[in-house]
């Protein structure tokens with residue numbers, strides 16, 4: 001794994017193990033233009049180390065959206081030569097959004113994020129592929145974990 005990928009993964013993992021962490025995320029990131037079909041952002045699953053998940057809005061594996069917005073995850077020929085899963089491994093308490101697959105696949109998977117907080121996503125086939133969806137609350141914050 002490259003140094004850049006290692007740092008990115010370490011950063012994402014530190015989010016997953018931190019308790020009561022609050023991110024003051026730059027509001028600028030949330031000004032992404034919605035795609036014509038209504039998704040707030042599109043994350044492409046790629047073959048690019050460090051950007052295995054690549055947000056169209058940020059160009060990184062991290063996207064920032066408002067509550068109630070949808071993110072589309074695209075596994076397609078533009079960006080990867082293999083199949084993946086999009087699997088939530090951490091999400092805010094009270095969130096009922098569910099995304100997981102029994103088998104790797106191609107295609108588009110969508111999720112609408114109703115509960116503010118930090119959602120950690122992994123590909124089960126390639127567990128070094130991680131992504132974060134940060135859903136802002138009314139105060140513009142995305143809390144990793146409550147309590």
Ligand SMILES: [Cu+2]
Pocket residue numbers: 083084085123124125126129
């Ligand atoms: Cu994968």
